[in-house]
Amino acid sequence: MEKTEISNYEYKILDYIKDKKDVNENSIGINENERIISSSISYLEFKKLIDVRKEYKKTYSITDEGEEYLKNGFPEENLYNILMEKKELAVNEIKNYLNGKYKIAMANLAKLGIKPVDGKLVYNNNSLNNIFIESKKKLIEIKNKKYPEEKKINEFIKRGLVKEKNNLTRIININNDGLNALKNYENNDYIELLTPEILASGEWKNKKFRKYDLNSRVESINGAGLHPLTYLIDEIRKIFLDMGFTEMRGHYMEYTAWNMDMLFIPQDHPARDLQDTFYLKNDNEMEFEDPEILKIVRRVHEKGYKNYPGWNYKWSEKEAKKVILRTHTTVNTVRYLYHNREEPQFVFSIEKVFRHESVDWKHLSELYQIEGSVYSKDANLSTLKWLLREFYSRLGFDNIKFLPSYYPYTEPSMDVIVDINGREVEMGGSGIFRPEVTKPLGLKSPVLAFGLGLERLAMIYYNLNDIREIYNSDLNWLKNYKIRF
């Protein structure tokens, strides 16, 4: 007959019960946790190395209501105490003292002999205090698993102060097969730990290796790795590079001329308000790149372009020379195209932009904007739709919708709606630059552009509830978050 092999845990249990009779599984004195002992007993039973008898035992525990009575007194006790103080109480005024519990209090007090007479309860030196103290004592006993007489317990159960549970315990005894298995385990044919000495001596040739419990718990490893945004940024860079886009680089601080005026955003537009944009007190004179654009924007804003009338106002150079934290990376695109006018151009950047927002679980005042743009005679709504569908499907969104939208520098404009677990979420805007933006740049063909926020994507990918966790992260989480492949 094949010898039945046992694990180290199973060995410990068999060893413990080998000289004992009717051992309760809860009283096995080996130094392992309950879960391991319980599962090892199940294995031993399965291997028929022990005989198992199941016993059911009633146990009792206190309900929340019972806990409350212990803390605040029984309702009838409280009513009795008030009665003792007031000497008599009108029935209809009782609820003022006991709010929700007055009915219970009156019913139980009636059982103890104090019943309303002529709509009144009257105190009569009843001396019920000992009864209450006794009841409480019994309740505490139950709580401590020292059970009083059944009658009292049943009374508590009826009142909903105590609940009953049937617990299973296994009583085990070792059998002959078990004793054999124990003997086999103990004979010296097994190697526990493979050591250089055993290897050198060749001792391993004549011995067997002791089997391990392959699923036993081990200590967790503390690794270190990349920030989740880094993975995400890299994934998106790859998508853009695969699709033939060139990566652009920009900077945080911009003159409003570049960030706003070049995009035909009028100087009194709400987006330029102090409530929307961070203005900088910059004591250093920042270099103004390509100052000739000032002339261009002045002409477009004041007089328009061809049959487009412009804003018809007096454009202010002072307003255009304010320094802000860029509100979008569309400014990267505009600057890039100004310097690279031969078509086609496919460009992108994944860089930070700034918003005048209070920081909370949903908002940040700095965000990565994913910006993509195409300058080509083929750039139009049909190709934009294709491009967005291709881009979003590579990001993992196969189900997207398009909705008309509005941005001051694109016409037409279109938002992208993605489906996230059946919920429609707006994720990204797009459009085709207005002629007042492209023509003064010297661009002859249309420019399409789209953008979306990286952090919102990260929240979806990494299942975050609070957007701040991306930056004020828990170090433990950073080391252990599930990487998205």
Add this chain to the structure above:
Amino acid sequence: MVVIKDSKNNIINSIGGNYYDRLYDYSKIIGYSIDEDNELKIEFNPDRPDLYSFFALKENMKIFYDNNYRIKGILNNSNIAIIPDKHILKERPYLLSFIAEGKNIGNNFQHIINYQERLHDIIGKNRKKVSIGIHDLDNIKPPFKYTMAKAKNLEFTTYDGYTGSAYDILNRHEKGNEYKNLIKSRDSVPVIFDSENDVMSMPPIVNGIKSKVTVNTSRFFFDITGTDFNAVRSAFYLFAYEMSYIGYKISICNSGNNLSNIMEYDFREIYIKEKEIKDLIGLVPEDIVTPLRKMGYRCEISDYGYKINVPGNRIDVMGPVDIIEDIAKAYGYDNIKEKKLKIYNPGKPDKKNDNINIIRNILTSINYQEVRTFVLTSNEFYNGLNYSSEAYIENPKSMDYSVIRDRLYAGMLNFIRINKRNGLPVKIFEIGDIIKNGNQYTDLCIIYNNSKAVYSDIYQILNYLNSRSIDKTITIKEKKHEEIIDGRGGDITVDNNTIGIIGEMKPQVLSNFEIPAPLSFIEINLDKFLSYLNKN
């Protein structure tokens, strides 16, 4: 974002159940969002103020769904005149006015008051550019006069019953106080009189009592005054169209302008060519005329292409692209066939970003965790340190995010503070942009924080980084730094050029950040470091 809302019952009462149901469909054409719980709430993009009421939505749905196309503008001529004199030119030079005649305003009284406030806000920039006065025409006697008056001498009773001089009203009346700053001198104020010399209005502050509008008013006079001609014209057309949507007959009054010029703006002509449509949408719908008519334009085929007339309240329409967008909307964005974009060239990464990724790999390979902290930070982080960026935000939303970082380690010390519960050691690095003396750089900061962290722990890391990436040898020069313990750190140099700092952090800095264990760190200007990269 502009929101209009009302209860379902009220909306159905004013526009009918049929159009109520269509609001959802129409939202996908126009691109507004719609939300219904106790009330129906519609949130608009800012480009379509002509739709900011349920009456306007109904009229436009009627045009769209029931082919009830617009044929002509809404303006008639009125023989009522309002005469501006030259004194107002310096104060509030632009004036337009119209009359609306029909039934008693009744239940819609509150609506027109709200609409007036909305225009004050979005077109008038809180009455600065435009303000609107609404009057009961039956109680006042034309012609009217728009002029300036001495604030101390002009006495009248406001619509809400306050009597006093204009000077008193500016200083004591609630509206006076709120808007008096919009009047330049305050010695003299703009005023509109009727021909009996009674005050109708003191723009942009308050109306007089004589012309007060009630639920029983059926003939209205609107004065629209302002400092910006375009804004005055926009408010004029938006309100005139809105009143016509509610069922009133609209007549423009003579207000001393070149009226034909104003009237031409309604149904102004714009021409578009088929090629322009093709270029922007990528296709030309078989029928262009119907979609345009559905969107409220008048449209005819002409020699040039298409001749389009734009209603006066479509103040967003500046040229062909705005109209072509409406063609696309009416055609349906969903119906536009997608066309593959021809891709011409291979993609080109930014080399610096690629190199930074390699640096990240080197550091994670020796068990350092990457973190990212905020670019915007707090002055508090510079407690005892010299902030050298000079890039302060003038209008911070909160002091916690009010300066741009000039180094990475400050944010990382804060990161360590909020992660104290996670125990030691802390081995972290960050690569990110900073602004120093007005210039943007990319920095690398590596921190080792442990109960026995010393200089050599971090010096080891620097040497490893050195050996894996650049051929030149890094040398440390002892130098005093505000954050480094004297003699335990200094400058990181290559070829005698300083590229960063290294050392043990001073206890004072640690205690400012409530960090209980010692910490050694390096912060390198990565732009300089990468310039020495091994490029063989």
